[in-house]
Amino acid sequence: MAGLTDRGTIPTVPGSSITTSTPEHGELASMMVHSIEVDPVCTGPYARPPKNGHFVVMDVSVKVAPQSTLSAAGNYHPSVSLRQGGFRAVDNDGNVTPGNDIIGNGYGCLPEEDTVPVDVNAGEKTSGKIIFDVPTAEGVIILPELLEPASDNNGWEWAYPAQ
DSSP states (O other), X not given: OTTXXXXXXXXXXXXXXXXXXXXXXXXXXEEEEEEEEESOOOOSTTOOOOSSSEEEEEEXXXXXXXXXXXXXXXXXXXXXXXXXXXXXXXXXXXXXXXXXXXXXXXXXXXXXXXXXXXXXXTTOEEEEEEEEEESOSSEEEXXXXXXXXXXXXXXXXXXXXXX
């Protein structure tokens, strides 16, 4: 597939949608990153400094097709996970901040009402912020999968700071 990075991911920029779809059933799930901010001012009641060095905030919106569409497409896990531990951060030298390390002290940085739920289920849509605690102020955030069925790539990536 043309346009993939060396990691096999699709480079994506804020304002572009990513989708999982099938030819027979159309769009099953979509996500748009509206903006990316590095080292925001934390306004949450439990704010602590970053454990790993820097906070990166993605402002996103997500939409999941109705259960009937997902079932017809053979999808038996009808939710999009927005858990930080499902993402990866990779710095400009190729160093990975995987899974739970990417959560760090991000939880308390923003008020809970500003963040997205960790799972978006069939027939739901939401918008809000996801916050990551990463070691460097430059790199990429990678989402390996939006919703099953898996794509023919290793996910999508967004550069931070946004290019």
